[in-house]
Amino acid sequence: MTRPSAAGATEQHPSAQSQRGLDWFIFFLADVQTGFGPFVAVYLTTQKWTQTEIGLILSIGGIIGLIGQMPGGAIIDAARSERLVAGLAVATIGVSALGYAAWPIFPIIALAAILHAAASCVLGPAIAAISLGLVGPNAIGERLGRNARYASLGNGVAAGVMGAVGYLLSSRVVFLVSFLFAVATLLSLARIRDREIDPEQAHGAIVRAEPDPDATSIFHLLKQRPLVVFACAVFLLQFANAAMLPVMASIVTARSSQWAPALIALCIIVPQALVALMSPSVGRKAQAWGRRPLLMIAFAALALRGVLFATVNDPALLVAVQVLDGITAAVFGVMIPLIAADVAFGSGHFNLAQGIVGTATGIGASLSTAFAGYASDRFGHSVAFMSLAAVALIGLVVIWTIMPETRLVSVRSAKPTSLQGH
Amino acid sequence: MSRNGSTSVILLTAILIFSATRVMADDTGSPQANPAPASAPAATKPSDKPADPPPSITVIGPADAHGVLGRDVRSTTGQNMGRIVDVIVDRAGSVRAAVIDFGGFLGVGSRKIVVDWNALHFGAVKGATDNITLDLTQDQVKAAPEYKEGALVVVLGASGTLQPLRFSP
Numbered sequence: 001m002t003r004p005s006a007a008g009a010t011e012q013h014p015s016a017q018s019q020r021g022l023d024w025f026i027f028f029l030a031d032v033q034t035g036f037g038p039f040v041a042v043y044l045t046t047q048k049w050t051q052t053e054i055g056l057i058l059s060i061g062g063i064i065g066l067i068g069q070m071p072g073g074a075i076i077d078a079a080r081s082e083r084l085v086a087g088l089a090v091a092t093i094g095v096s097a098l099g100y101a102a103w104p105i106f107p108i109i110a111l112a113a114i115l116h117a118a119a120s121c122v123l124g125p126a127i128a129a130i131s132l133g134l135v136g137p138n139a140i141g142e143r144l145g146r147n148a149r150y151a152s153l154g155n156g157v158a159a160g161v162m163g164a165v166g167y168l169l170s171s172r173v174v175f176l177v178s179f180l181f182a183v184a185t186l187l188s189l190a191r192i193r194d195r196e197i198d199p200e201q202a203h204g205a206i207v208r209a210e211p212d213p214d215a216t217s218i219f220h221l222l223k224q225r226p227l228v229v230f231a232c233a234v235f236l237l238q239f240a241n242a243a244m245l246p247v248m249a250s251i252v253t254a255r256s257s258q259w260a261p262a263l264i265a266l267c268i269i270v271p272q273a274l275v276a277l278m279s280p281s282v283g284r285k286a287q288a289w290g291r292r293p294l295l296m297i298a299f300a301a302l303a304l305r306g307v308l309f310a311t312v313n314d315p316a317l318l319v320a321v322q323v324l325d326g327i328t329a330a331v332f333g334v335m336i337p338l339i340a341a342d343v344a345f346g347s348g349h350f351n352l353a354q355g356i357v358g359t360a361t362g363i364g365a366s367l368s369t370a371f372a373g374y375a376s377d378r379f380g381h382s383v384a385f386m387s388l389a390a391v392a393l394i395g396l397v398v399i400w401t402i403m404p405e406t407r408l409v410s411v412r413s414a415k416p417t418s419l420q421g422h
Numbered sequence: 423m424s425r426n427g428s429t430s431v432i433l434l435t436a437i438l439i440f441s442a443t444r445v446m447a448d449d450t451g452s453p454q455a456n457p458a459p460a461s462a463p464a465a466t467k468p469s470d471k472p473a474d475p476p477p478s479i480t481v482i483g484p485a486d487a488h489g490v491l492g493r494d495v496r497s498t499t500g501q502n503m504g505r506i507v508d509v510i511v512d513r514a515g516s517v518r519a520a521v522i523d524f525g526g527f528l529g530v531g532s533r534k535i536v537v538d539w540n541a542l543h544f545g546a547v548k549g550a551t552d553n554i555t556l557d558l559t560q561d562q563v564k565a566a567p568e569y570k571e572g573a574l575v576v577v578l579g580a581s582g583t584l585q586p587l588r589f590s591p
Contacts, residue, residue: 037528037529038528038529038530039528039529041529042529045491045492045505045507045523046492046505047492048489048491048492049491049492050491050508051507051508159528163527163528245530246530246531248531249526249527249530249531250526250531250532250533250568252531253524253525253526253531253532253533253564254533254564254565255564255565256564258560258561260525260526260527260531260564261525261526261527262527264526264527264530264531265527265528268527268528268530
């Protein structure tokens with residue numbers, strides 16, 4: 001298989017203003033999204049919605065979020081200005097937040113949930129595309145590490161601010177705060193200079209002397225073995241990971257009532273803090289060591305975490321085990337867009353590749369919750385955690401045996417003879 | 423609220439069906455051909471048929487009775503016990519228990535547990551934001567099994583004993 005090297009890309013030096021604009025854009029967007037996460041169910045309950053109606057709204061959002069991944073990526077690939085599409089998506093989410101706050105009736109909330117899920121499908125790829133369009137493939141690892149740091153900081157700050165708002169004022173005000181964060185997100189987006197985002201590069205395309213219809217076709221992308229293997233690995237990751245914290249948190253609630261909320265809060269904050277600390281070095285290590293060692297570390301940490309959750313009983317030690325969650329989250333937060341960029345480099349379908357991986361993420365996560373819920377009801381929590389650990393171990397083996405290294409040969413270190421890559 | 427929305431949709435449908443049946447009934451000349459849909463809008467829309475007797479009306483003062491769905495529950499010492507998400511009624515029609523969504527942080531780790539209706543006290547509920555009081559503490563309810571539709575319902579009573587709620591089919 002001949003793969004183009006990063007030599008096709010030009011060196012880029014985006015302005016500090018654009019880089020910082022992107023930082024803040026990611027930070028505030030994470031704030032906005034946090035408002036839509038845990039608070040929806042609580043808010044609708046206080047508005048006297050039944051559990052059936054709330055479940056329906058959450059399923060609608062989940063299904064749109066799943067089937068919208070690939071179209072969302074394709075929209076970004078087709079867009080001439082990532083900034084414009086991202087701005088429209090953020091505005092849509094802001095309006096949805098207002099809809100939640102103003103009219104908690106079924107048609108409005110259902111529409112807002114659909115709009116929010118659809119806009120989120122576009123925003124994930126849009127962030128990575130803007131990043132790639134700004135810095136180019138040689139510096140993308142570092143930039144994605146920086147992205148993951150600001151997303152994590154945003155999540156943490158939002159959980160604190162909105163938790164306090166929900167507790168002191170009301171869960172309706174949480175959505176007004178989300179709307180204000182959406183305005184801040186748009187202002188940050190405006191700081192990024194549109195002309196510094198190279199649209200070809202943002203789609204993972206390279207400038208060719210003559211068009212290469214084979215390399216740029218969608219089918220060429222879908223036949224890429226690393227992409228298929230990586231999508232399977234991400235599926236296994238989510239299958240093993242998504243249900244771990246919720247199941248563990250409900251055990252903590254059952255075992256220690258008084259400290260449970262504080263312990264669960266710590267179990268959420270500790271990994272976020274670690275992601276904020278480690279992500280930039282993960283981005284650099286991905287360039288230095290390659291992708292495979294980091295992926296293997298992430299899966300090993302996940303498997304170990306499952307085993308420890310199955311065997312450790314002390315709630316305080318469970319918080320310590322969450323350090324492993326931070327490692328897995330930091331690696332995959334950077335790796336998912338990075339490997340998509342590696343695989344799709346030269347094809348112009350970078351964001352579609354992200355959509356494919358995003359679909360695998362969604363399927364894995366929803367199966368995980370269903371499976372772990374069933375397993376812990378039927379066979380107990382220990383068996384559920386051990387099964388999730390086993391799935392993580394399968395992921396480790398998949399990476400070890402069949403996942404190829406996808407790191408591109410850097411334009412600076414590569415000799416002209418090695419430009420064709422491997 | 424959505425309930426009002428769906429009620430008005432049902433009412434509208436009923437009125438439409440009603441007027442349709444009335445037209446059909448005029449055609450066939452048998453006004454009692456389909457009396458079932460006519461009963462719903464009878465109270466709101468007078469007709470030439472013999473009307474059903476008007477419903478009895480009870481008026482309750484705004485401070486005397488309230489909805490409970492979504493309302494916060496506190497223990498007698500003020501501990502946060504979650505909020506009511508459902509009410510369990512037996513086939514005789516009496517209210518047996520309430521489902522409360524208990525514990526967790528930002529929706530992670532919360533569990534739905536069932537507490538005896540008699541363990542709940544509504545004396546303090548005068549306005550929209552007042553709390554219901556529960557005769558149980560966090561430590562007493564933490565180990566209760568999770569509520570699942572279709573499975574045995576384990577109700578926590580004030581004395582701390584667990585009693586299954588069972589019906590012969």
